[in-house]
Amino acid sequence: xxxxxxxxxxxxxxxxxxxxxxxxxxxxxxxxxxxxxxxxxxxxxxxxxxxxxxxxxxxxxxxxxxxxxxxxxxxxxxxxxxxxxxxxxxxxxxxxxxxxxxxxxxxxxxxxxxxxxxxxxxxxxxxxxxxxxxxxxxxxxxxxxxxxxxxxxxxxxxxxxxxxxxxx
Numbered sequence: 001x002x003x004x005x006x007x008x009x010x011x012x013x014x015x016x017x018x019x020x021x022x023x024x025x026x027x028x029x030x031x032x033x034x035x036x037x038x039x040x041x042x043x044x045x046x047x048x049x050x051x052x053x054x055x056x057x058x059x060x061x062x063x064x065x066x067x068x069x070x071x072x073x074x075x076x077x078x079x080x081x082x083x084x085x086x087x088x089x090x091x092x093x094x095x096x097x098x099x100x101x102x103x104x105x106x107x108x109x110x111x112x113x114x115x116x117x118x119x120x121x122x123x124x125x126x127x128x129x130x131x132x133x134x135x136x137x138x139x140x141x142x143x144x145x146x147x148x149x150x151x152x153x154x155x156x157x158x159x160x161x162x163x164x165x166x167x168x
Contacts, residue, residue: 064124
């Protein structure tokens with residue numbers, strides 16, 4: 001039984017490095033877009049969003065197993081890797097193109113920004129007893145980005161609208 005559901009608005013998302021990105025925080029979330037030079041494909045960018053985390057409720061340490069990342073990609077962008085952290089500890093990974101260390105997952109694309117669905121729902125293999133604070137880290141990657149007319153491809157975008165978790 002869920003004891004607490006907690007969500008963060010998408011405008012709390014921050015890129016790890018802002019070089020090569022346009023970042024716009026606005027009422028609907030955070031939108032990021034690749035910037036690049038002529039015929040230069042930009043590198044993937046790690047992004048992070050914190051989840052407000054209730055650690056102890058009524059003297060009971062809470063657990064988490066289901067998290068959510070609501071997003072929308074342009075046709076030339078994707079999310080390839082998703083890592084779940086509890087404070088400094090990485091507790092699970094879904095890596096699209098990296099072997100080992102966690103579960104395999106496909107590339108995440110499309111519009112999954114207005115409600116939960118199987119693509120934006122992240123289910124840990126086992127319940128995790130929360131120690132500190134939860135966050136979701138992920139890579140924003142270019143996919144067939146058109147680099148012929150810099151500095152931006154209008155389809156090389158990602159919008160994060162919200163992220164959350166169910167605690168029990």
